[in-house]
Each structure stands twice: as structure tokens, then as C-alpha cells.
Amino acid sequence: MNLQRYLTLIILLFSGLAHAAPPLPGYIQLLVGELQFGEGNVVIDRDGRELEGTVDSIPYLGGAVQMPTKNDLFGYGMEAGGFVSWKNDEVSYLATSGPDGGKLRVRVDNSFFLFETFLGAYGSFKPADRLRFYAGAGPLFVYARAESEDLEQSEDDIPVDPEEGSNSDNDFGIGWYARVGVDLGVTKDTWIGLNVRHIDADLDLSKSVGKFDIDGEMYLFSVTHRY
Numbered sequence: 001m002n003l004q005r006y007l008t009l010i011i012l013l014f015s016g017l018a019h020a021a022p023p024l025p026g027y028i029q030l031l032v033g034e035l036q037f038g039e040g041n042v043v044i045d046r047d048g049r050e051l052e053g054t055v056d057s058i059p060y061l062g063g064a065v066q067m068p069t070k071n072d073l074f075g076y077g078m079e080a081g082g083f084v085s086w087k088n089d090e091v092s093y094l095a096t097s098g099p100d101g102g103k104l105r106v107r108v109d110n111s112f113f114l115f116e117t118f119l120g121a122y123g124s125f126k127p128a129d130r131l132r133f134y135a136g137a138g139p140l141f142v143y144a145r146a147e148s149e150d151l152e153q154s155e156d157d158i159p160v161d162p163e164e165g166s167n168s169d170n171d172f173g174i175g176w177y178a179r180v181g182v183d184l185g186v187t188k189d190t191w192i193g194l195n196v197r198h199i200d201a202d203l204d205l206s207k208s209v210g211k212f213d214i215d216g217e218m219y220l221f222s223v224t225h226r227y
Contacts (some may be wrong), residue, residue, distance in 0.1 A: 003197040019063050025226055026077075027066040031195060033220030035060050035085065051093035058112070060218055066122055066134070075124040082117040100138045111147040116140055116199075118177055130185025132193075137178040144212070146205045175201025175214070183224050195220040 036057045064081030071077075087197050120138020127133075147168040179197035187194055197218040204211055 004121075012189060018044075024068045024071045024077075026068055027043065027191075028063045028225045028227055029066070029081070030223045031060070031062050031064060031083070031220045032222075033060050033195070033218055034058065034217045035199070035216055037214075037216040053093035053163075055087065055089070055213075058085045058114070060220065061115070063081050066124075066136075068124075071124075071126075073126055075126065078119070078124060079122045080117075080119045082115070085112075085114040085116075087112040112144065113146070114142060114144040116142045120177065128192070132183040132185075132191070133181070134183075135178075135180045140175050140177050140199060140201065142173045142175060142201050142203065143170070144173075144203050144205060146212075153158070167206040171203045171205055173201045173203045173214075175199060179218075181220075181222060184223070189226040191222075191224040191226070193222045195222050 034057045037055055058070065060083050062081060062083030064079055066077060066079045068075050070079035086164075118138060118140035120136050122134055122136030124132055124134040145168070149167070177197060177199045179195055181193055181195035183191035183193035197220060199214060199216070199218065201214045202212070
């Protein structure tokens with residue numbers, strides 16, 4: 001699915017909602033947390049050799065809107081939102097090759113920025129006036145930009161000259177998300193809660209930080225207002 005089709009889908013869905021029956025009271029969420037990755041989630045190429053590195057986590061800040069079609073004991077509806085993320089850090093990349101397991105290490109200074117927007121469906125369970133469980137899933141669209149500069153290279157602990165200058169790159173990607181959450185009401189219309197979210201998307205930032213596999217769990221604190 002390309003960018004034009006993705007944006008067309010969003011417009012059609014929101015147009016359908018706009019011509020539907022008067023909406024039920026919905027929920028606006030502020031979400032703050034971090035995205036945690038597994039090992040070897042970023043790959044760069046140096047002289048035809050692929051090196052794997054690991055970015056442990058990146059901060060995530062954003063919000064979401066849930067627009068219910070039904071909002072009783074069991075509810076469901078549409079949700080949409082967006083996040084921003086950033087990271088300035090040094091990452092070590094490593095490749096092992098040859099029968100003797102020769103190693104090439106590269107230490108890189110990375111600057112990374114990401115924007116994500118998503119649209120999906122959700123279902124909820126509300127056993128009490130101030131207790132609500134929910135789960136949602138759907139497609140996401142992500143844009144990222146990164147800059148990098150080699151600080152040091154070594155092969156079997158023998159220093160070699162790093163690549164000179166800095167490199168920058170950007171990319172768009174399509175992926176998916178799934179999340180679950182719980183909200184506890186502190187007033188009639190204000191809730192606090194916890195949210196666990198999984199996202200999966202691939203970005204090709206080969207000119208800078210490398211091919212970036214965004215596949216991990218996000219742990220978020222939420223503040224929700226019912227409007």
C-alpha cells in the first residue's frame with residue numbers, strides 16, 4: 001500500500017464517520033513511554049559487509065482519540081492518533097566473518113527522529129463506572145529521518161580509518177500495531193492508566209543508521225479525558 005492509498009483510506013473512513021449518527025462521547029488520550037527493541041534491530045553496510053547493531057529503546061510521546069460506536073458494558077469503535085520519537089546516541093555495530101571468525105566493529109554517532117500515525121478499530125470492556133479495559137489494532141504509517149557519523153572502526157581490535165563526514169537519510173514505511181490498556185477513573189471524566197503496544201514496521205535508512213527493523217513492545221502511561 002503506497003502513501004496515496006493510505007491517505008485515501010483515512011479520508012474515506014473519517015468521511016463515513018462524519019455522515020453517521022451523532023457520535024457517542026469519546027476518549028482523548030495523552031500517552032508517554034518508550035519503545036523497547038530486541039537485539040540486532042539495525043543493520044549497516046561497510047565495504048560490502050553487513051554489521052548488526054542494537055538500539056535498546058527510544059522515547060515515545062503522543063496521543064490517541066477513541067470514537068465509540070457502542071459504549072456500554074462492551075463497546076467498540078474506531079481509534080486514531082500519532083506519536084513522535086527521537087534518539088541521539090552512539091551505537092556499536094559488529095560483523096563476524098571468515099573461518100577464523102574475524103570481527104569488524106564500527107562505533108557510530110546517530111541522530112534519529114520518527115513520526116508515526118495510526119488508524120484502527122478497538123473494543124472495550126467496562127465492568128464499573130471508573131474501570132475500563134480496551135484493545136485495539138490496525139495499520140500505521142511511519143516517517144523517520146536519521147543522521148550518522150562514524151567515530152571509530154576496528155577489525156580484530158586493529159584500528160582502521162572510519163568513513164569521513166556525516167550521512168543523512170529518510171524513509172516512509174507502512175506497518176501495523178496492536179495494543180491493550182486499562183484505565184482507572186480519578187474523576188467522572190478523567191482517567192489514568194497503563195498501555196502495552198506492539199508495532200512492526202521496516203525502514204530503510206541505509207545511508208545513515210542502516211536498515212531499521214521496528215519490531216518491539218511499547219510501555220506507556222496514559223491520561224485519558226472523556227469528552
